[in-house]
Amino acid sequence: MVSSKAHPDNGENLPNFIARFEKALHEAFYKEADINQLSLQRGLPPAVWKRIMDEVPLAVAIPEAYGGRGAIVKECLALLASASYESLPLSLTFGINIALFLEPVAKYAAADVKAPIFDAFLKHQRMGGLMITEPDYGSDALNMRTAYMPHESGYRIKGTKHWQGLTGQADFWLVTARKQLPNGELARDIDFFISDNNVPAQHIKVEKLFNNLGLYMIPYGLNTIDIEVPANQRLQPESTGLKMMLDILHRSRMQFPGMGMGFIKRMLDEAVSHCSQRMVGSGNLLALDSVQFQLSRIQSAYTICSAMCARSSAISGIPYNLSSEGLEANTMKALVTDLMQEAAQLCLQVSGANGYKISHIAGRGIVDSRPFQIFEGSNEMLYTQIADILLKKMKKAKVDNLFQYLSAGELTKQAAPHFKKSLDFSPGEVLTQRKLVDLGKIISRTTAAGYVLSLADKGFRSDLVEGCLENLSMDIAHLVSNFYLDSRAQVINDYTSASDWKAFV
Numbered sequence: 001m002v003s004s005k006a007h008p009d010n011g012e013n014l015p016n017f018i019a020r021f022e023k024a025l026h027e028a029f030y031k032e033a034d035i036n037q038l039s040l041q042r043g044l045p046p047a048v049w050k051r052i053m054d055e056v057p058l059a060v061a062i063p064e065a066y067g068g069r070g071a072i073v074k075e076c077l078a079l080l081a082s083a084s085y086e087s088l089p090l091s092l093t094f095g096i097n098i099a100l101f102l103e104p105v106a107k108y109a110a111a112d113v114k115a116p117i118f119d120a121f122l123k124h125q126r127m128g129g130l131m132i133t134e135p136d137y138g139s140d141a142l143n144m145r146t147a148y149m150p151h152e153s154g155y156r157i158k159g160t161k162h163w164q165g166l167t168g169q170a171d172f173w174l175v176t177a178r179k180q181l182p183n184g185e186l187a188r189d190i191d192f193f194i195s196d197n198n199v200p201a202q203h204i205k206v207e208k209l210f211n212n213l214g215l216y217m218i219p220y221g222l223n224t225i226d227i228e229v230p231a232n233q234r235l236q237p238e239s240t241g242l243k244m245m246l247d248i249l250h251r252s253r254m255q256f257p258g259m260g261m262g263f264i265k266r267m268l269d270e271a272v273s274h275c276s277q278r279m280v281g282s283g284n285l286l287a288l289d290s291v292q293f294q295l296s297r298i299q300s301a302y303t304i305c306s307a308m309c310a311r312s313s314a315i316s317g318i319p320y321n322l323s324s325e326g327l328e329a330n331t332m333k334a335l336v337t338d339l340m341q342e343a344a345q346l347c348l349q350v351s352g353a354n355g356y357k358i359s360h361i362a363g364r365g366i367v368d369s370r371p372f373q374i375f376e377g378s379n380e381m382l383y384t385q386i387a388d389i390l391l392k393k394m395k396k397a398k399v400d401n402l403f404q405y406l407s408a409g410e411l412t413k414q415a416a417p418h419f420k421k422s423l424d425f426s427p428g429e430v431l432t433q434r435k436l437v438d439l440g441k442i443i444s445r446t447t448a449a450g451y452v453l454s455l456a457d458k459g460f461r462s463d464l465v466e467g468c469l470e471n472l473s474m475d476i477a478h479l480v481s482n483f484y485l486d487s488r489a490q491v492i493n494d495y496t497s498a499s500d501w502k503a504f505v
Helices: 014-032 046-053 057-061 073-086 088-108 111-124 241-253 256-277 289-315 326-355 361-373 379-397 402-408 416-423 433-457 462-484
Strands: 128-131 147-151 154-162 172-179 191-196 205-209 221-230
Touching: 014 046, 014 073, 057 073, 057 088, 057 111, 073 088, 073 256, 073 289, 088 111, 088 128, 088 172, 088 191, 088 241, 088 256, 088 361, 154 172, 154 191, 191 221, 191 241, 241 326, 256 289, 256 326, 256 361, 289 326, 289 433, 289 462, 326 361, 326 379, 326 433, 379 402, 379 433, 402 416, 402 433, 416 433, 416 462, 433 462
Parallel strands: 128 172, 147 172
Antiparallel strands: 147 154, 154 221, 172 191, 205 221
């Protein structure tokens, strides 16, 4: 497809740009087609895609020197939020393009490679994605088997990848691989290569598409890689390929709040609207205390996500190296995706039977937001990493009391006093993984409270902040109580023996 706009108006301010984009979404989803019907089918009709992409939304992730809006984090998050208010899959599509292709290319690709790629995105509605995950290794990227070796004027890459968003749809791919050594083994480090699917020698074969649950707009599948790419299409790390991968993934995780922002706001708006109109007896649902509590949870998520967006905008731009920022990156990704799923569940609950439809925003919201807790690092794994990072820092600082340590931390010193009663304990050095997950959740929520208080200092409305802190205090107290429980429950493999209830009646 060719865009009707040769290039974006770089002088257009952000509010006008977003307003124009939101108008295009409204026309595409409510005039060109019915979004509730689109949610039941795979992909989007070409006319709908064209109406959206005619606004050149991905210009937000392209540097000004190449005709884009400058790859400013605030603008990228604003675009993702506007998209996710209407369609979480659309927002994820943009998120994949922005964080997992355009930004890595802008930062690490050779100058002569960038220009034609960015031009293709701006003028011809191209898309790009990232290939890391392999069938036998999942999150264990360091043991991937996709290999490369020098070949004539470039590299030969062979391997298998799966569960890449935009499988069969993206025009460009970043492909990760390990160098094959003379003895046949693979090097420990990881390298990234750009492939152009429109070039026969670089075309990646789609073996099959998966029948994914939810996120119908985005094709996922299994890919066989046997390609040759020129030498200049290898990304150039600042130090090692592993650190480059961490920088890319951490920057991507710090953009999850953008996708969460519009989605959570939509769940809140839908829930409040329904509860205001739904009459029960002499009043509406808002008169019920339990409903007030449920809506306060979604509103708290809205506040936390707002604070995360502000924090990400300040620290996750391309000039920053985020390879060592695992605690904040994991906190943002894991917590905001938990909040997204909770918001959808609560919106469906207050919506009653109507919410239990795939065509209802809450019904499909539950299905569409669920994989966010799994991909790009499962939340249990990320919470474990958060706890490990903090415990190592506490050991190095020779501080064993959690409250004492968090009270001195840059991110948590403002928040820790709000939760002193809960945080005043020593977690210990040797913990089971289930305890590490709980500890990671405690730390993430305390860190998020720090983001919220920082935003409050800048003028964010105080009543939202107060309600948010109340909910976070409750969450942290609950997690700490779990932390104290000596849970050793294990799965029993031969559980069917002497466990048929009918034998006891």
